[in-house]
Amino acid sequence: MFNPIDLAFQKAKKENRPALLTYTVAGDSSKNQSLIILNAISKYADILELGVPHNTPVADGSQIQTSAYRAIKNGIKMEDIFWIVKKYTKNRNSKPIILMGYYNMIFQYGERKFLEKCKKVGVSGLIVVDLPWPENKSFTKKCKKKSIYLIQLLSPTTSKERLNKIIKDSHAMNYFISMLSTTGGKLKVSPRKIMSNYLKIKKINPKKNVVIGFGITEKSIKSLKKADGLVVGSAICKEISVSIQKSQNPVTNVANLVKKLKNKIL
């Protein structure tokens, strides 16, 4: 199956650097503003993760929770999220979009209807935090039929046997959680240890792209640049929160942050 996510990785590889993935919450702090933010960071990021806010997130730290609550409070709905993606992907310079969220949102929308809509508006990949393997087997197949990647999460607690099985059933991109933490935790493991875990995963199937996420900030991103891709989420969400607090423009601040992140891995 063809997927623009592959092209994004190819491009980064050609430039001898990891792909930069950003995470922002759809509707943070409003429907329009989150679209403007996506447009503003497109220039620097390779793949954009867009969070579907949920009010009982069991894997998100305080930064992403704050963003999600803000978005929900401002009335963001599933249809608005699809609207954001549709508007964004119409841009000529748009980057692949991955929707990331919790399964109940998809379950309530209806798996089939959700995937059809994703296809229609131009979503390239999905991360469903609380739908692990093997529970996600049938959903993975449904995604494949729509040429949408279901990105599997791999954790330091995932056993070798499980890694093999998950990677076998996975599409061309997987997501390695750097450490035992919710999103945005302090990096409590050395980058060297993270890279050594990463390489073990990479070895199982070198053809599949593996990105690293959780706890990556401006400070730590450089030390992980050997990976296929790196995800920064909480640091960006925090930037939005801080900008709002200081009555500054979140769009320029976030764009500047992503630009800095990009420069660190060139």
Place this chain on the structure above:
Amino acid sequence: MKLKKGIQVIDQGNRLGFWGGKFGGNFVPETLKKPIEDLEILFNKLKKDKRFIAERDRYFKNWVGTPTRFIKLENLTKHIGGAQIWSKVVSDANGGAHKIYNATVHCLLAKRSGKKIICGDTGAGYAGKMLSMAAKKFGLKCKIFMGAKDIERQQPNVKAIKKNGAEVIPVYSGSQTLVDAVSECMRFWVANCDTTAMCVGSTVGPAVFVRICGWSTSQISRELKVQLIDEFGSIPKKLKLYNCVGGGSSSFGFWNEFMDYDKKQCEFIGVEAGGPAKSKRHAAPLTYGSKIGILHGAAQYVNQNSEGQIEETESISAGLDYPGISPLHCFLKDTKRARYTAASDEEALNAYKLVTKYEKLRPSLEPCHAFFIAIKEAKKMNKNTIVVVNSCGDAYKDKKILVKRLGKKYV
């Protein structure tokens, strides 16, 4: 969907942990897959291990205090003039509520797995209080997650938790009640599952937690069965077991041993929290037909909006103030083994007034929901019907609310 006979309900889930093919499961982040699997292996082994069961029973007997009383509420029965009203006084248990059973078992499991810290959630504060007691008993460090709103309204239990040396972590997100406390506790476990064991305070959460809790609270019905036979010579021909249902741990435990009896003989009535009389919010997903959704790792009937956001609940009883319900109860509802209804805040308060007026029993606001429905229905039954209400908590913790709503003379 069918309930099987001769197999414990906790063991009737399928390979992926779904009861009736659709309730429960393990909707958890990848990081928790391994610790959950480890816990499953340990629990499946130990629940068949005679030595472990003997150890559990020893602690239940000498420390929790078994059996809790089974008493006839003579005055109330006379006043109502219908069925015989009895109560299983589970609040006799050490700490004052049924939560002690699950807490004890989780600490025993944590010890076996070599974990030094245990974390848990709490709503009414009982689960937290009991976990802190058990943790102290077994020499484990303990962290209790509790919504800021619940900390405010259940101070006696908060004080008890702290006195037991546990740390109380206030949760300010969302509605600041049980639902957010459980989320925060799960998040803490995600980040610390290598050193820390988690105790989910009710028959909710990923499948293994539902099973462990149900297995633990079943002590209640094991005792009751013996007590009924002692009292009546056999299980009564018409037995009705009333229990409040929040997450569903006390009710499941109160019913489990009677599961295989025909429901015409042993009927189960679960009473959910209907919330304030005029409010649209409630904590009664089974009574009011909430849709199936995913909350805290399990598929269940849950209060949510059309988008899938979990809705805030409202109930006078912190222990029932939860938007979801145990997958076990979803299963019992859909197989029609149990019947569910709701009582409002005001009705629970009325039941409190009535019970305390006639009896030397002070049920907390949670079981008062069950008392209300039991009393209402008992009026229409004859004296050969045995109504038993699980008085699963003591009103000491509700002092503040009772004074505010009923005045000082009721406290």
